[in-house]
Amino acid sequence: CTTYYQEKMAEKISKGKLYLLMVLMMIVGCSGTIVTKFMDEMKSKGQYFSHPFFQCCTMFIAEYSCLYIFFCMDKKKRNGETLSVEEKRAIDSGLKVKFNPLLFGIPACCDILTSTLMLAGILMCAASVYQMLRGGIVVVTAIFSVVFLKRKLYRHHWTGVGCVVIGLLIVCAASLIFSGEDKTPTSIWGIICLVISFFTCSIQFTVEEKLFSKYYVHPIQAVGLEGMSGLTIYVILLVIFNQVRSETLGDVRVKYAKKITILVTDQFSQEIAQRIQFLLQPRCSQAQDFAYVL
Secondary structure, three states: OHHHHHHHHHHHOOHHHHHHHHHHHHHHHHHHHHHHHHHHHOEEOOEEOOOHHHHHHHHHHHHHOHHHHHHHHHHHHHOOOOOOHHHHHHHHOOOEOOOOHHHHHHHHHHHHHHHHHHHHHHHOOOHHHHHHHHHHHHHHHHHHHHHOOOOOOOHHHHHHHHHHHHHHHHHHHHHHHOHHHOOOOOOHHHHHHHHHHHHHHHHHHHHHHHHHOOEOOOHHHHHHHHHHHHHHHHHHHHHHHHHOOOOOHHHHHHHHHHHHHHHOOOHHHHHHHHHHHHHOOOOOOOHHHHHHHO
């Protein structure tokens, strides 16, 4: 069934167009990171724009709008017939064309966790570090595809995964050691958020591939259905989150940094604690409180 999608793409897209799409995807992905970081760096009344939940909700609005594009395309393709040519070919290949749209609520929930963690992580990381660490999704997805989808990866696949792991370790180490030299210091909490997002994103990819192996779903339709499910869930969550009063992320990190200083007594551990405090350094107006901790 996966072969059907591969053959379909091979018929319509030449190698030149495929490489062009890959380059465009890279450009759009990097642009998204830059724009997101630009938003996070905006200040109003002395406070940075730190709203990953709202940013994630706007992303689902954009995904939901893809349903309108799909309906326009689908109406033109059907040309008054019950099934389109692509759906007929999919049926001949063993795929089902009728499915429950709520099935895409499962990857949508994973997308909610992934996007929220990533948008929270970029608040505590430099944009370049964030973009490079996102490559860790490849590692977890490769493992999940072998364990759950029973895919077979060859030596060159594992070699590539190994290179990605080595690159991630170098990026993490360099970003933490030299974080004080960046405009936006990289926090260990930002890296933790990104690492957790690797697993939720890999679960999303695994579930999507499982759905595509059983049902024929147009890619734009799949994006729209995930956007519809994600937006419905997030509208409810935003109403709840708006009623919850909590400390800012900077306050929480300062509080834990103070606890570290109180609990540690010997000189060697004090030096380690000071280094941890530096990694936990907030980037908002709580810098004065953090200076007190040091």
